[in-house]
Amino acid sequence: MVHALSETWRVLRSPGRLVDLRPVSTRCPIDAVTSDRAVEIGEVDATGMAEDDDAADLAIQEMVANQWFVPRRHGQFDFDFYWDDVQEMASFLEGSRRSKHVHPSYQELEEAHCKLSLEWRREVRLRCRRRTMLAVYDKAPRLSG
Amino acid sequence: MVKQLDPFGVESRALLQAADFSDARVLEIGSGDGRLAFRYANTSASVVGIELQAEELSSAQGTVPPHLQRRVHFVQATALAPPFRSQAFDIAVYAWSL
Numbered sequence: 129m130v131h132a133l134s135e136t137w138r139v140l141r142s143p144g145r146l147v148d149l150r151p152v153s154t155r156c157p158i159d160a161v162t163s164d165r166a167v168e169i170g171e172v173d174a175t176g177m178a179e180d181d182d183a184a185d186l187a188i189q190e191m192v193a194n195q196w197f198v199p200r201r202h203g204q205f206d207f208d209f210y211w212d213d214v215q216e217m218a219s220f221l222e223g224s225r226r227s228k229h230v231h232p233s234y235q236e237l238e239e240a241h242c243k244l245s246l247e248w249r250r251e252v253r254l255r256c257r258r259r260t261m262l263a264v265y266d267k268a269p270r271l272s273g
Numbered sequence: 274m275v276k277q278l279d280p281f282g283v284e285s286r287a288l289l290q291a292a293d294f295s296d297a298r299v300l301e302i303g304s305g306d307g308r309l310a311f312r313y314a315n316t317s318a319s320v321v322g323i324e325l326q327a328e329e330l331s332s333a334q335g336t337v338p339p340h341l342q343r344r345v346h347f348v349q350a351t352a353l354a355p356p357f358r359s360q361a362f363d364i365a366v367y368a369w370s371l
Contacts, residue, residue, distance in 0.1 A: 131353055136352065140365055144362060144365065145364045146364075184371040203287070207284050208278075212276050
């Protein structure tokens with residue numbers, strides 16, 4: 129990753145801007161939602177990529193320590209995925225590199241989704257709220273490390 | 274299939290606040306299906322997305338809106354050896370890819 133970042137440094141003008149946007153490896157709630165209600169019915173375990181994220185963080189820290197990039201801003205926001213039903217959600221998550229593990233089971237999520245749809249007598253969608261980080265760096269004007 | 278991704282545009286707003294994309298030459302690393310690039314390309318001078326996965330690359334290349342086709346390009350390349358001259362870009366975006 130340090131090599132990739134050094135190549136990014138090369139192709140950026142001085143002072144160019146580097147934006148690092150990526151999901152945080154954490155557990156993500158699955159909510160049953162309508163336009164005015166939301167109830168958590170499960171979670172996606174997206175911690176499987178934590179080692180990769182740690183490696184990315186270390187690579188960035190090394191670039192900053194060696195004065196290739198100067199940190200400007202760091203923040204987080206929620207990135208929402210919406211599905212109409214559990215089958216749609218399962219299809220997406222099974223194909224995802226980061227988010228394969230769901231709790232409880234898809235069958236139990238389906239039961240909870242159906243129960244709330246009946247109780248609320250409305251269309252109930254599923255939402256997975258993914259914590260996402262965005263960090264901003266400027267290319268240092270000269271390499272001194 | 275995801276029915277909706279980020280329907281309230283939270284990611285787009287965060288990204289547009291992170292850098293001034295106006296007339297900027299942008300390199301997006303790990304551009305996937307182009308979803309993110311299409312959100313900021315309207316004001317950029319040019320966007321080059323690099324992606325290793327052929328399927329994602331093909332999807333991006335096939336869905337460039339007509340009004341962006343002169344400014345947005347997707348190529349198969351890796352961040353380890355981006356095929357560009359030095360100082361070619363104003364902004365580099367790692368899109369879920371670092």
